[in-house]
Amino acid sequence: MIASLDQAFRDQWGRVLAALIGFLGDFELAEEAAQEAFAVAAERWPREGMPSNPGGWLITTARNRAIDRIRRDRTLAAKTQLLEPPEPVDDADLDAMTFPDERLELVFTCCHPALATDAQVALTLRTLGGLTTEEIARAFLVPEPTMAQRLVRAKRKIKAAGIPFRVPADHLLPDRLAAVLAVVYLIFNEGYSGRGDLVAEAIRLGRALAELMPDEPEVQGLLALMLLHDARREARFRDGDLVLLADQDRALWNREQIAEGRAVLERALALRGRGPYVVQAAIASLHADDPHDWPQIAALYGELHRLTNSPVVELNRAVAIAEAEGAAAGLRIVDRLDLDDYRYLHSTRGELLRRLERNDEARAAFERALALMHDDAERRLIERRLVELRGGA
């Protein structure tokens, strides 16, 4: 019962909070009311059983609590848009009530470009993901009071600056949707570099967005990308050491999740999606094939470079070209790139030079890479390469 209660709370939090913000027009009041309703549920449900419509029950209970408070306190009423609050709803009417899903309005508010990126991330995890302030602080290695302050400041700005609770108009939608997807992908990448709970959270957010915007190819593309990357999670580390894709034990790949990721990718392609997330998901899907279709992967990196103009993407294309046409062809691309402070440029150069048996240059490149690395698992990988080169020299 307790486990399923926790699960129900996690599943319902975003929807309940979104409905309350839509109704009250105030983040803080909505959050307090939602918390109260969840506390009542935690006390009552184990005793009386879960209601048939848990979400509706929570929204109604929270609304009623908020209405009670507003009736008692007129200054609160002024804070919200409800100068004349409606009558509380009776528990008995509850099962018949349906509430519109306002999570999309909520996510576009939380990811509004007038908020700083770190505030967008924190707010999205708190409101839509239902993480506690403490959990978010821990995930981003920030002291809890700092994170609490960040959230309070963001909520105040939403209110004071008039950031709308609304899905943006069509002419604004492409940019604003890109901002939402960037926040989710940032959460995923934070988790991918070590904190697994954030990966699960990002995928949960991605699933919610895919359900709320079934016709947006980039939304499906992002979900596919995250599912495909995460499917290789178990194989990425061996005894704490990073394992390169080529050396990974494929038996550890999550086949079911790869199949799911590919199905989502198919949907994105059927929607004529050709955006950066769709292309990245297509590359991730090809990476899960054995043997690899390197010319196709190189072509897709070329397409991604055209879309993003990112030298990091070009570096990835160089790796694919090296596999398809040989190390010398890859190295020619690498040596054109202006990425001198980027550790993977040097580790890639080192690897290609090693294959060309230019060992002294390879060693210098790996040493340069090592000087730029902070992550222990990555450092050990490069140190192993250097030991091998010394052995071979």
Next chain:
Amino acid sequence: MQYILLIHHGTTPTPRHPEEWAKLPEEEQQRVYADYQAINQTPGVTPGVWMGEPDTATTVRVEDGKTLTTDGPFVDTKEALGGYLIFEADDLDAAIELAARIPAARLGGAIEVRPVRQ
């Protein structure tokens, strides 16, 4: 809601600096005039007063009861306020859209959007 849009010219060429202004093609100059006119006529907009150049500013401080004046604006001349307007709008999105139409925003300056406290 009411917003105040603070226009910072930055390196924006304006007619007040004829040599800089002359570098803008004629049609761009016409477009700047037309854009400002269109903005001032947008429903909800209350145009601000025409402010003199930042280098004509005098900055006043009081220390120990004594009035101190310095020549020039409080901030760097490049960062000084060039103008402002008031905009009555539904929400921040509308204010951002209006701000993006102000020529200074695309010609080297920036617009700061602030809610007016009611």
